[in-house]
Amino acid sequence: QVQLRESGGGSVQTGGSLRLSCAASGSTDSINCMAWFRQYPGRKREGVASLYGGDSSTSFYDDSVKGRFTISQDIAKNTVYLQMNNLAPDDTAVYFCAAAPTYGRAQCRLWIILPPPDDDNYWGQGTQVTVSS
Numbered sequence: 001q002v003q004l005r006e007s008g009g010g011s012v013q014t015g016g017s018l019r020l021s022c023a024a025s026g027s028t029d030s031i032n033c034m035a036w037f038r039q040y041p042g043r044k045r046e047g048v049a050s051l052y053g054g055d056s057s058t059s060f061y062d063d064s065v066k067g068r069f070t071i072s073q074d075i076a077k078n079t080v081y082l083q084m085n086n087l088a089p090d091d092t093a094v095y096f097c098a099a100a101p102t103y104g105r106a107q108c109r110l111w112i113i114l115p116p117p118d119d120d121n122y123w124g125q126g127t128q129v130t131v132s133s
Helices: 105-113
Strands: 002-007 009-015 018-028 033-039 048-054 059-061 069-074 079-082 093-100 127-132
Touching: 002 093, 009 018, 018 033, 018 069, 018 093, 018 127, 033 069, 033 105, 048 069, 048 079, 048 105, 059 069, 059 105
Parallel strands: 009 127
Antiparallel strands: 002 018, 018 079, 033 048, 033 093, 048 059, 069 079, 093 127
């Protein structure tokens, strides 16, 4: 079992920055794929960024956040981060951290593009990000 706990959400103005953190505990040794998703009211969760093997060269982003968001991982601290810069009102959502213990590199990339309808990976409880104009 893996437990994920997000923190760092809050309210900022357009153009501001936030850094989300996701602390993982439990059986984390076998997990190579970590990701961030977000959910707008009344909509399904959407992929934001994923990271395979804790290596920035194998990080993947949704087009809407490329160049603004950065996913990274501190393996020693079992923590994944999402640095969000130049935030816009369209970024207002609940952000979720997720861990996929069985995903390889290709599936880690695909996860944020086409999330499976019955996703039985590990999820955090979510943290609200609000961007005001």
